[in-house]
Amino acid sequence: MDYRFSNRIASLQPSMIREILKATSGKDVIPFSAGNPSPETFPVEAIRSFTGAILENDPVAALQYGITEGYEPLRDKLKQHLLTRFGAGKDFDNLFIVSGAQQGIELACKVLCNEGDAIICESPSFIGSLNSFRSSGARLVGVPMESDGINVDKLEQALKTEKNVKLIYLIPNFQNPTGATTSLEKRKAIYALAKQYGVMILEDNPYGELRFKGEDIPSIKSMDDEGLVIYVGSFSKVLSAGLRVGYVLAPEAVMQKMVVAKQGEDVHTTMLSQLLAYKFMTEYDYDGHIKHIRAVYLRKCKLMTDSLDGFMAGKVTFNSPEGGLFLWCDLPKSVVMLDYCKKAAEKGVAVVPGTAFLVDEGDPCNAIRLNFSTPSDEQIVRGIEILSTVRP
Amino acid sequence: MDYRFSNRIASLQPSMIREILKATSGKDVIPFSAGNPSPETFPVEAIRSFTGAILENDPVAALQYGITEGYEPLRDKLKQHLLTRFGAGKDFDNLFIVSGAQQGIELACKVLCNEGDAIICESPSFIGSLNSFRSSGARLVGVPMESDGINVDKLEQALKTEKNVKLIYLIPNFQNPTGATTSLEKRKAIYALAKQYGVMILEDNPYGELRFKGEDIPSIKSMDDEGLVIYVGSFSKVLSAGLRVGYVLAPEAVMQKMVVAKQGEDVHTTMLSQLLAYKFMTEYDYDGHIKHIRAVYLRKCKLMTDSLDGFMAGKVTFNSPEGGLFLWCDLPKSVVMLDYCKKAAEKGVAVVPGTAFLVDEGDPCNAIRLNFSTPSDEQIVRGIEILSTVRP
Numbered sequence: 001m002d003y004r005f006s007n008r009i010a011s012l013q014p015s016m017i018r019e020i021l022k023a024t025s026g027k028d029v030i031p032f033s034a035g036n037p038s039p040e041t042f043p044v045e046a047i048r049s050f051t052g053a054i055l056e057n058d059p060v061a062a063l064q065y066g067i068t069e070g071y072e073p074l075r076d077k078l079k080q081h082l083l084t085r086f087g088a089g090k091d092f093d094n095l096f097i098v099s100g101a102q103q104g105i106e107l108a109c110k111v112l113c114n115e116g117d118a119i120i121c122e123s124p125s126f127i128g129s130l131n132s133f134r135s136s137g138a139r140l141v142g143v144p145m146e147s148d149g150i151n152v153d154k155l156e157q158a159l160k161t162e163k164n165v166k167l168i169y170l171i172p173n174f175q176n177p178t179g180a181t182t183s184l185e186k187r188k189a190i191y192a193l194a195k196q197y198g199v200m201i202l203e204d205n206p207y208g209e210l211r212f213k214g215e216d217i218p219s220i221k222s223m224d225d226e227g228l229v230i231y232v233g234s235f236s237k238v239l240s241a242g243l244r245v246g247y248v249l250a251p252e253a254v255m256q257k258m259v260v261a262k263q264g265e266d267v268h269t270t271m272l273s274q275l276l277a278y279k280f281m282t283e284y285d286y287d288g289h290i291k292h293i294r295a296v297y298l299r300k301c302k303l304m305t306d307s308l309d310g311f312m313a314g315k316v317t318f319n320s321p322e323g324g325l326f327l328w329c330d331l332p333k334s335v336v337m338l339d340y341c342k343k344a345a346e347k348g349v350a351v352v353p354g355t356a357f358l359v360d361e362g363d364p365c366n367a368i369r370l371n372f373s374t375p376s377d378e379q380i381v382r383g384i385e386i387l388s389t390v391r392p
Numbered sequence: 393m394d395y396r397f398s399n400r401i402a403s404l405q406p407s408m409i410r411e412i413l414k415a416t417s418g419k420d421v422i423p424f425s426a427g428n429p430s431p432e433t434f435p436v437e438a439i440r441s442f443t444g445a446i447l448e449n450d451p452v453a454a455l456q457y458g459i460t461e462g463y464e465p466l467r468d469k470l471k472q473h474l475l476t477r478f479g480a481g482k483d484f485d486n487l488f489i490v491s492g493a494q495q496g497i498e499l500a501c502k503v504l505c506n507e508g509d510a511i512i513c514e515s516p517s518f519i520g521s522l523n524s525f526r527s528s529g530a531r532l533v534g535v536p537m538e539s540d541g542i543n544v545d546k547l548e549q550a551l552k553t554e555k556n557v558k559l560i561y562l563i564p565n566f567q568n569p570t571g572a573t574t575s576l577e578k579r580k581a582i583y584a585l586a587k588q589y590g591v592m593i594l595e596d597n598p599y600g601e602l603r604f605k606g607e608d609i610p611s612i613k614s615m616d617d618e619g620l621v622i623y624v625g626s627f628s629k630v631l632s633a634g635l636r637v638g639y640v641l642a643p644e645a646v647m648q649k650m651v652v653a654k655q656g657e658d659v660h661t662t663m664l665s666q667l668l669a670y671k672f673m674t675e676y677d678y679d680g681h682i683k684h685i686r687a688v689y690l691r692k693c694k695l696m697t698d699s700l701d702g703f704m705a706g707k708v709t710f711n712s713p714e715g716g717l718f719l720w721c722d723l724p725k726s727v728v729m730l731d732y733c734k735k736a737a738e739k740g741v742a743v744v745p746g747t748a749f750l751v752d753e754g755d756p757c758n759a760i761r762l763n764f765s766t767p768s769d770e771q772i773v774r775g776i777e778i779l780s781t782v783r784p
Contacts, residue, residue, distance in 0.1 A: 047447060047455065051447060059440070061634075063633070064429075065633040103658045106656055110398065114398045128655065128656070136656075240454075241456055242662065260523075261527050264520070264526075265498050268636070270636045270662040272664065
């Protein structure tokens with residue numbers, strides 16, 4: 001049989017990172033390439049006890065079909081949380097549960113974009129989102145990322161010149177892969193441009209709770225007086241990634257369409273995961289747990305930057321993120337990136353070349369993304385020491 | 393803000409059934425309208441004990457990100473199970489895990505169909521699949537369903553005359569909504585036509601294990617010597633619907649594209665659910681449990697047909713399904729269906745008009761779908777008694 005695939009899928013490649021992960025899984029490789037939360041941050045005891053209680057007291061709710069919008073007490077709790085914690089949510093907004101933030105991102109594209117419509121993305125950006133947009137047949141327009149967020153002049157340029165722009169996709173806090181945080185000024189400017197050009201913003205905030213330095217900056221959703229912003233959040237980095245629970249706060253009309261599209265994808269999100277997330281939000285010391293996670297990542301980030309200073313001073317430059325899971329590390333311009341990553345892998349350290357995250361992989365980029373949440377403390381020090389011996 | 397949605401989504405309506413379910417949820421209505429498995433069939437004790445063991449012995453596997461293809465031991469076990477139990481799976485096939493069969497159905501359409509490409513469907517058919525195809529922009533071509541499966545002559549006619557047919561979508565066992573089972577002869581004829589016209593088959597088998605009368609009929613996938621069939625199965629009716637675990641057996645090249653598309657939708661299926669499904673397949677008396685489920689549904693089906701014979705003899709005709717969850721019940725031609733369903737709901741019984749399942753809702757149809765798995769035994773008798781008093 002000669003299989004012929006749809007246009008939107010035929011040209012897609014598996015994510016370079018997930019392929020690297022698969023190739024190195026089970027092997028004794030130091031994983032600077034992943035984006036996994038540290039297992040130290042999983043509240044295992046609480047999850048065990050909550051799960052036991054759910055299956056003891058309410059097994060049918062956990063095991064039966066649920067409604068597509070999600071478990072109502074969890075939805076209500078999250079609406080309240082987003083409003084008090086991030087000032088996000090107006091009367092015209094509503095919230096529903098998705099199977100991880102990834103689904104929220106995919107649904108936003110599905111309901112707003114016809115094939116060939118454009119999505120403006122930070123470049124580099126999260127490869128999972130870029131590939132998801134591609135698999136919906138959207139056309140990606142990259143705008144360069146800077147240390148304080150997207151280049152606003154070039155964003156305006158793109159809004160002026162590109163046809164059928166339907167979304168601006170942003171990760172304002174501790175961006176994946178750069179670790180950069182968008183400044184308050186830029187958030188305001190971006191919102192104003194979105195309003196001026198009548199384009200919606202997709203605000204992806206998986207790392208918002210992981211600030212270990214500096215002060216919170218208001219979410220773009222908190223500025224949303226006109227119903228322009230679709231806000232996506234996740235339990236993956238605060239409770240567990242494997243449970244696959246995220247949520248979307250969006251204007252009611254947009255949410256309704258996203259819910260219909262979700263029905264056709266997976267009917268609803270795993271009920272046991274939703275009930276667990278609800279107990280986590282209501283019966284656990286949520287604030288104390290977030291404090292614990294921040295302390296873990298502050299320690300791991302500092303260990304990595306200290307190791308870079310110790311082993312590779314003068315050879316690389318890197319940002320100092322205020323939160324999240326990633327460092328963005330520039331190598332000398334002479335380095336051939338794929339060679340470098342291959343040699344590092346041979347020596348036992350997995351890193352992802354920055355090019356993997358570009359909207360156009362042909363653009364110049366001499367950086368690697370370094371993840372400090374997945375490796376153990378010992379692996380962080382040892383891995384940077386090994387990287388310092390890689391001769392490209 | 394004046395929201396403008398994508399063409400494929402703009403025209404979509406929420407599933408009539410899910411809307412009926414939502415409208416009647418929490419109310420004291422007898423649910424003949426749903427498709428929920430009976431809570432009697434959930435192995436609650438085993439799920440509690442397995443979950444406890446997983447979170448005790450292997451919490452990180454349950455709570456961390458996994459690979460998109462799914463938990464490998466579960467994939468291996470299912471491949472072996474499908475081969476020994478249903479004779480399905482050739483060397484060119486592979487299997488991956490999805491977040492419920494619904495996702496497998498949606499992904500098949502996504503990777504094979506461009507907007508406007510055709511999918512041939514049994515009419516009536518499962519509304520969740522029809523809406524999922526619609527939300528991917530596919531064009532549905534309905535072929536009438538008969539008591540022994542799709543009308544094969546009209547199927548050939550459609551294959552001859554319709555342009556860009558990419559899939560034939562079938563539920564060969566105890567079809568939703570008609571309860572009909574496709575005969576062996578028709579399965580062979582359908583496969584031969586698919587081969588002749590070079591069109592793939594999407595074989596949806598959520599109820600395959602729920603045969604409570606008669607003999608198993610070989611799956612179409614078991615006849616698949618050329619790699620034409622995508623087979624989708626589910627744990628929803630044998631373990632738990634709320635856990636959201638299904639699987640897809642497909643030719644390797646097709647599976648690879650579906651996996652890439654799944655990456656962009658939800659990264660992977662809930663790990664805890666997958667680990668649970670694996671324990672269910674390997675540490676539980678699977679065959680004994682299936683026997684138990686069949687006994688429950690045999691009892692409930694008989695109770696419903698006996699009640700229909702008792703309360704409505706001569707007023708309705710219905711099939712006698714050999715398995716599954718549904719009866720298809722024809723009312724007199726004079727009945728106005730929506731009126732009838734509305735009056736039934738007012739009297740406290742929720743039923744879905746057959747028109748909801750048609751590819752073209754304007755086609756004539758004077759049947760209702762009756763579900764016997766969701767209501768209690770008492771509700772079945774009482775509900776049919778009430779239905780016998782509805783004067784349309």
